[in-house]
Each structure stands twice: as structure tokens, then as C-alpha cells.
Amino acid sequence: MKLGEAVRTALEMIGAHKLRSFFTILGTVVGVTFLIAVITLIQGMDVYMEEEFAGRIFGVNSVMVRRTPSVQISGDPDFRRQLRQRPSLQFEDAEWLAERIETPGVIAISSTRGGRVDGPDGRSIDGVRITGASASYFRVRSMNVEQGRAFQQQEDDSSAPVAVIGRDVADRLFEDTNPLGKTIRIQGFSYQVIGVLERQGSLFGMSMDAQVIAPATSRLNGFVNNRNILDEVTYQVPDARYLPAAMVEIEGWMRIRNQLLPNEPNNFEIETAEASLAFWTRVSQIMFVALPGLVGISLVVGAIVIMNIMLVSVTERTREIGLRKSLGARRRDIVRQFLIEAGTLSGLGGLIGIGLGAGLAALVAALSPLPASLAPWAVALGLFLGVGVGLAAGAYPAYRAAGLDPIEALRHE
Amino acid sequence: MISWTEPGRANSESPLVIETRALERHYRLGAETVRALRGVDLAIRKNEYVAVMGPSGSGKSTLMNLIGCLDSPTAGEYWLNGQPVSGLTDDQLAQVRNREIGFVFQTFNLLPRATALGNVALPLIYAGVSRDEREERAAAALRAVDLGDRMEHRPNELSGGQRQRVAIARALVTHPSILLADEPTGNLDSGTSEEIMLLFDQLHDEGQTIVMVTHERDIAARAERVVTLRDGLIASDEPQVPTRLSHVPEGSSG
Numbered sequence: 001m002k003l004g005e006a007v008r009t010a011l012e013m014i015g016a017h018k019l020r021s022f023f024t025i026l027g028t029v030v031g032v033t034f035l036i037a038v039i040t041l042i043q044g045m046d047v048y049m050e051e052e053f054a055g056r057i058f059g060v061n062s063v064m065v066r067r068t069p070s071v072q073i074s075g076d077p078d079f080r081r082q083l084r085q086r087p088s089l090q091f092e093d094a095e096w097l098a099e100r101i102e103t104p105g106v107i108a109i110s111s112t113r114g115g116r117v118d119g120p121d122g123r124s125i126d127g128v129r130i131t132g133a134s135a136s137y138f139r140v141r142s143m144n145v146e147q148g149r150a151f152q153q154q155e156d157d158s159s160a161p162v163a164v165i166g167r168d169v170a171d172r173l174f175e176d177t178n179p180l181g182k183t184i185r186i187q188g189f190s191y192q193v194i195g196v197l198e199r200q201g202s203l204f205g206m207s208m209d210a211q212v213i214a215p216a217t218s219r220l221n222g223f224v225n226n227r228n229i230l231d232e233v234t235y236q237v238p239d240a241r242y243l244p245a246a247m248v249e250i251e252g253w254m255r256i257r258n259q260l261l262p263n264e265p266n267n268f269e270i271e272t273a274e275a276s277l278a279f280w281t282r283v284s285q286i287m288f289v290a291l292p293g294l295v296g297i298s299l300v301v302g303a304i305v306i307m308n309i310m311l312v313s314v315t316e317r318t319r320e321i322g323l324r325k326s327l328g329a330r331r332r333d334i335v336r337q338f339l340i341e342a343g344t345l346s347g348l349g350g351l352i353g354i355g356l357g358a359g360l361a362a363l364v365a366a367l368s369p370l371p372a373s374l375a376p377w378a379v380a381l382g383l384f385l386g387v388g389v390g391l392a393a394g395a396y397p398a399y400r401a402a403g404l405d406p407i408e409a410l411r412h413e
Numbered sequence: 414m415i416s417w418t419e420p421g422r423a424n425s426e427s428p429l430v431i432e433t434r435a436l437e438r439h440y441r442l443g444a445e446t447v448r449a450l451r452g453v454d455l456a457i458r459k460n461e462y463v464a465v466m467g468p469s470g471s472g473k474s475t476l477m478n479l480i481g482c483l484d485s486p487t488a489g490e491y492w493l494n495g496q497p498v499s500g501l502t503d504d505q506l507a508q509v510r511n512r513e514i515g516f517v518f519q520t521f522n523l524l525p526r527a528t529a530l531g532n533v534a535l536p537l538i539y540a541g542v543s544r545d546e547r548e549e550r551a552a553a554a555l556r557a558v559d560l561g562d563r564m565e566h567r568p569n570e571l572s573g574g575q576r577q578r579v580a581i582a583r584a585l586v587t588h589p590s591i592l593l594a595d596e597p598t599g600n601l602d603s604g605t606s607e608e609i610m611l612l613f614d615q616l617h618d619e620g621q622t623i624v625m626v627t628h629e630r631d632i633a634a635r636a637e638r639v640v641t642l643r644d645g646l647i648a649s650d651e652p653q654v655p656t657r658l659s660h661v662p663e664g665s666s667g
Contacts, residue, residue: 005544016526323522326483327583328511328539330504406483410522 006337010344024309025349027302028389032350032382035295036357039378041364042284044371049280062140063246065089065097065233065254066269086267089230091216093257094134097233100253103246105237108140109133109216111225117165117212118185119173128169129211130186132220137213138164140236148180148195156215164195168209186212189219243272299385302346303393310342310397321401322409334402342394343387350386354379427458429495430590430622431480436489438475449475451645452489457591457624462617462655464633465626467642474595476642477626481514481593482506494590511539515584517594521576523568523583529555530564533583540587554582558612574605581612585621592616594625598632610635614657631656 014021064070068083091109098107110133118124131137138150147170151162163186170179170193179193191214200208214220221227237246251270258267314321321334329337358374365372438450449472457463467473478484479491482498485506491499493513501509510516523532533551542550555564558578568576577597584592594613598606614635617623627633634656641649 002544012526319522320524323524324535324539325507326481326510326516327536328507328587330507330539332504333539407478410518 003340006340007344009337010341011348013341014345014348020309021345021348024306025302025346025352027298027305028346028349028386029302029353029356031295031298031302031389032353032386033356033360034298034353035291035385036354036374036378036382037360037364038287038291039381040358040361040372040374041370042287043375043378044361044365044373045280046284047373048371049277060142060236060273061238061240061243062234062236062272063243063250064269064271065235065250066231066271069269070232070271087258088226089233089268091228091230093254094230094233096257097235097250097253101235101246101249103235103237103242103249105235105242105246106136106140107134108136108234108236109230109232110137110234111216111229111231113224115187115223117169117173117187120182123173125169125172125210127210129166129206129208130220130224131211131213132216132218132224133213134216137234140234143200143213144198145195146198148193150195151215156217159217159219159221160215161189161191161218162194163191163212163214164197165193165213166197166207166209166211167199168207169212170196184212186214186220187223189223191218247272295385299389302349303389306342306346306390306393307396310338310394311400313341314338314397314401317401318404318409318412321404322406322412325404325406326410331402334404335398338398338401339391339394342390342398344390346390346393347383347387349390350383353386354382357382425458427460429456430459430461430493431455431457431624432492433479434490436476436479436491437487438472438479438484439487449645450479450486453642453645453647455640455647455650457622459590460617460620460622461638462613462623462636463625463638463640464636465624465640465642466628466633467648468628471642472645473626473642475645477593477595477624480591480624481516482509507539511536512587513590515587515589515592517577517580517584517592517597519596519599521568521573521580521600523576523579525568528565528567529560529571529579529582532568532579533586536583536587550586551582554586555579557585558582572605573601574608577601577605577609578612581609581616585616590622592621592623594623596627597625598627598629606632614655 067086067089094107094109101107110131112129112131114127115130116124116126117128117130135151135153135156137143138145143150145164148164150164151160154160155162163184165173165179165184173179173184174182179196182193183190184193185191191212197209197211197213200211202208216230225231235246235250237243247270251266254268254270255266260267324334324337358372361372361374364370433453433455436450436453436455437448440447440449451472453472453476455476465473465476475484479486482493482501483506485501486499489499490497493509496509498506498509524535527535530548530551533554534547537547537550552561552564555561558581560575560578560582563571563575563579568579571579581592581597592613597613598609601609610632613623613625623636625632625636633639634653636653637655638650638652640647
């Protein structure tokens with residue numbers, strides 16, 4: 001009998017015992033569901049981290065200088081105390097660096113804080129990302145202005161009260177009217193809207209469209225951070241191959257600027273997108289190590305259940321086995337029949353698990369900012385494990401069935 | 414020469430289908446050894462119609478199992494179609510059963526979930542026959558037992574007689590050397606029994622070799638030879654003129 005035909009026969013058998021078959025494969029379903037859901041979410045996070053997080057938070061091909069790390073996973077109190085003792089990063093530090101760095105590139109400064117923006121007719125919007133930045137910030141962060149324009153270097157130098165607003169801010173404060181040239185109040189300070197950013201989407205559930213960007217030297221200075229203090233200096237090189245040189249150079253200049261002795265550690269952070277992704281790489285590695293154990297447990301339980309049910313099935317079908325043998329079925333024919341049945345049964349469990357797992361991941365993706373990405377290799381792995389569990393669990397019952405004496409089996413009541 | 418008055422009667426020139434010599438089969442029951450067969454010599458020629466009789470415990474089931482290649486003898490020899498089968502392995506015996514033996518059981522032993530066609534095609538699966546050919550041959554076998562219009566019915570949609578006819582079609586679909594029937598009418602009422610026995614008569618007329626185990630006199634009377642077992646030995650082996658109750662041919666007394 002061809003494999004396809006044998007599988008179809010097995011499916012008929014499964015269809016005849018729907019409820020029992022369902023409970024039989026529950027373990028496999030749970031195991032594979034879990035496997036697929038977790039892999040899908042981790043993969044989604046990977047894609048997200050590399051494509052979104054890295055580009056949007058750090059900018060492409062950029063080195064960042066900060067007082068403290070942008071992502072902190074260590075809760076060590078000593079380390080945190082050390083961080084608090086670090087000197088702050090000042091406007092002058094950025095200027096000083098800009099004069100000295102020889103690696104080609106563009107320098108940008110920025111500080112960001114949440115706050116409130118008021119528009120005309122008493123409309124206002126809270127929880128807006130308010131950023132004071134240099135004019136180069138738009139270019140370094142690849143932010144495009146779709147309406148109006150970004151502010152210029154001279155406006156930054158002259159502390160001009162001009163602002164570029166995000167899409168959400170424009171929609172909420174001005175609805176259908178043109179916001180360009182209108183006045184808004186950022187934390188109470190008057191600014192003229194000169195541009196609207198194109199839609200940015202969201203990052204970790206945080207809207208990147210509820211933001212305003214104004215010159216760092218304007219009156220926001222002192223609100224977004226202490227006066228003349230910066231969150232970060234970003235240095236963007238024209239090509240990734242300049243990154244190592246830029247890092248080395250910036251680190252050197254910063255140590256000189258902060259007058260560190262050769263044996264003293266850095267009292268600032270130098271970050272690139274890659275380096276900051278290291279924490280995520282570690283998290284995903286840990287998950288990938290823990291995953292097989294968890295999935296393994298449910299699959300082992302699933303295999304035990306399948307083996308039990310298959311043994312019951314062999315007993316129930318003793319006469320059938322005797323008949324088949326009397327009609328000329330050899331041992332291997334009987335083994336094959338039961339293995340295919342068990343493999344089909346739990347392969348079906350694997351398929352259901354893949355569906356449920358992908359569904360679960362999609363649900364998590366829909367309800368949280370976490371994205372999902374179903375990898376073809378994960379689907380293949382789920383199916384492989386499903387069928388494999390069935391074959392492993394079905395081996396002993398199949399062997400038992402094949403060993404039955406046809407005379408005894410035919411006499412079985 | 415075969416005349417219509419002596420339908421299908423084998424003669425002494427017909428080749429031997431079954432030949433056993435000093436066939437013995439012992440079972441161990443705890444510390445005791447039961448000698449179910451104690452040396453049976455039996456020769457059955459092509460197209461013979463033999464009834465095997467005997468009280469329970471006489472060894473007729475054991476002989477049946479040995480002839481059907483479901484079991485191997487403890488001692489003695491068995492040739493099936495001139496081929497020695499006493500020393501074959503389980504898998505080799507399975508292949509011999511598939512090619513040479515057509516079983517008909519008292520309890521029909523049909524697969525409840527398969528259609529009549531599927532049941533009849535079952536032995537062909539193990540013969541490695543392609544799906545199309547299996548269905549074709551199974552359909553032909555069902556038509557031969559007059560069930561051409563019941564092919565897609567499942568056993569629970571068929572009467573007892575129809576079920577046994579499906580089983581007979583399944584036994585014949587591989588064109589076996591022997592049709593081996595074990596109390597084929599044991600679960601049927603007398604009317605249906607007659608229907609089945611007529612079918613056996615017809616198959617015999619067409620040249621089929623039939624060995625039938627029964628304890629019913631009137632069923633055994635349909636055969637042309639009766640072998641009676643007692644205590645694991647052949648007590649008698651007599652030819653007889655078969656009785657055909659419903660259509661006794663005129664002048665068949667010769």
C-alpha cells in the first residue's frame with residue numbers, strides 16, 4: 001500500500017474516533033503550539049530589534065555618546081551608584097567633540113522628555129515626546145518632513161521658537177486645518193509650527209507620531225533636560241565601515257575631555273545599535289536554551305499518552321490484526337500500519353499546534369507591541385516533532401501488534 | 414472426463430494440492446503436553462470438495478490451522494502445491510496464505526468500517542497489487558458472488574448471508590489454491606445456510622478446491638469426501654456422493 005493511501009486509511013480511523021483522537025494528540029498539540037508561539041515571537045522580536053529598534057532609536061551607522069546606557073538590564077546597586085556619579089554631558093562637550101573628530105560624519109545632539117502641547121481653541125495633547133535637538137537631528141534619525149520644512153542650523157544657533165510636529169500632534173491640535181505658521185505652546189512656551197513629520201508609526205507601543213522637535217537652544221532648553229545638558233550626542237558616519245574608527249576616536253576624545261587617567265574606566269557610554277542589541281541577543285539565547293526543555297516535557301507526556309492509546313487500540317483491534325495476518329499481512333505490514341496511524345495522528349497534532357501557535361503569536365502581536373514572524377523552519381520543526389513523537393510512541397504498540405499469533409488473535413473476543 | 418452429472422469431480426490424475434505426512438502438533442499446557450494431532454496423512458487433489466468432521470477436541474481446528482498455514486507442525490511434513498511449507502518463517506507463511514489460501518470464517522471477520530469492496534480488496538493490498546487493479550478485481554469477485562449492487566455497503570448494512578458472501582469474495586479474489594472454510598454456516602439460519610452452500614457447490618463446479626471444517630452432517634453431505642478426525646488421528650476418510658438438496662440433478666446416482 002502506498003504511503004498516501006495508508007495515511008488516508010489512518011485519517012479515516014482517526015475520523016471514526018474523533019474525541020479520542022483529539023485527547024490522544026493533546027500533548028503534541030500543546031508542545032508544538034508552545035514551540036511555534038515562542039519561536040515566532042522571538043523571531044519577530046529579532047526582526048523588530050534589527051530593523052526597527054536599531055534604526056529608529058539609534059539611527060543608521062551611528063555612534064552615540066551618553067552619560068548612562070540607553071538600555072539597562074543590570075540591577076546592581078553599586079553599578080547604579082557609579083552611573084549617578086558620572087559627569088553630565090553638556091552642549092559644550094558636543095561642540096568640543098565636533099571640532100576634533102576626523103572620521104567623516106555628522107554630529108547631532110538631543111534631549112527628550114514627555115510633556116504637554118497646547119494648540120488653538122483650547123485643544124491640547126498630553127504625553128508628547130518633546131525633543132530639543134540640533135538641526136542635523138532630522139538627518140541622523142532619517143526623519144522626513146512631509147509638510148513644511150525642518151529647522152535649519154541658523155535657527156538652532158539663534159534659538160528660534162520654531163517646531164516640527166508629529167502627525168498625531170498635527171491631527172489632534174489642528175484637525176483638518178493647515179498647522180503651518182500656527183502657534184502652539186510647548187510646556188507653555190510659544191512656538192511656531194514650521195513642519196509636520198511624515199508618519200513614524202510606533203515603537204514598543206509608544207507612538208512616534210505624538211512628538212515635537214524644536215531647536216535644542218530654544219526655550220525648551222532647561223525643560224527637556226537641565227539647562228545646557230544633553231541626553232545624547234549622535235555621530236553618524238556615511239558608511240558602516242567608518243563605525244569602528246568613529247567609536248575609537250570618540251572614546252579617546254571623551255576620555256581626554258573628561259580627563260581620565262589611563263587606568264580609570266570610562267565615565268560615559270559609547271553605544272552603537274549593534275552593541276545595544278547585545279542585551280536582546282542574550283535574552284533570545286536564554287529563551288532558545290530554555291525552550292527545548294519546556295517543549296520536550298509536553299512532547300514526552302504526549303508520547304506517553306499516544307503509546308497508551310495505541311496499546312488500547314491494538315487490544316481492541318486484535319481480531320482485525322489476526323484477520324489481516326491470515327489474509328497475508330507480514331509483520332512489517334502490521335508494524336507499518338500502526339506506525340503510520342500513530343505518525344499521522346500526532347502529525348495532525350503537530351499541524352494543529354502550528355496553527356494554534358501561529359494564531360497565539362499573532363494574537364500576542366495584535367494585543368501588544370511585540371511583533372510576530374512565523375519562520376518556515378519552525379513550521380518544519382513542528383511538523384517533524386509531531387510526526388516523530390507519533391513514530392516513537394507508536395513503535396512499541398506496533399511491535400506488539402505485529403507479534404500477535406494469528407490464530408489467537410482471530411479467536412479474540 | 415468431467416460430465417455435468419458429476420460436476421467438477423477430481424480424479425486420480427489431478428495434481429495434489431495438499432499432502433501431509435505424519436503431521437503432528439503438540440501444545441504445552443502448563444506441565445502437560447497436549448498432542449492435538451498425532452500423525453495425520455492426508456492428500457487432497459485439485460478440485461476436490463472435502464469436509465473435515467470430528468467432535469470438539471478431535472484436532473480438526475488444529476489441522477485446519479496447519480493446512481491454512483496459520484501454524485507450523487511440531488513434526489511431520491506438509492506440501493502445498495508440491496512446495497514444502499513445514500519449515501517456513503512467519504513472514505514466508507504469510508505470503509503463502511496470501512497466494513494459496515482463501516479463508517472463510519464462521520464469524521465472517523469483515524472490517525466494520527470498510528465497504529464490501531474495501532473488504533474484498535484487502536488481501537490484494539498484501540499481494541502488492543495496485544489500487545486500480547485491486548478495485549477492479551474486488552468488484553469482479555463481488556459480482557461473482559452476486560453482490561455487484563452492494564459494493565459500497567458496509568457490513569452493518571448487509572444481511573448475514575450477504576456478509577458471508579462478501580467474505581467468500583474476499584477469499585476468492587486472490588484465486589487461491591484452496592478455499593478453506595471453517596463452519597461457514599455456523600452463524601446463519603438454515604435458509605441462508607442453503608444459499609451459502611449453493612454458492613460453494615457452484616464454486617466447486619467451476620473448479621475450486623474446497624476444504625470445509627464442520628460438525629453439521631447435512632453441511633458435510635454437500636462434499637464429495639468426508640474426513641473424520643478422532644483424538645488427533647484420521648478415523649475415517651470416505652468418498653461420498655454429494656447431496657444437493659435444492660437441485661438434485663436427475664440420474665446423479667453414478
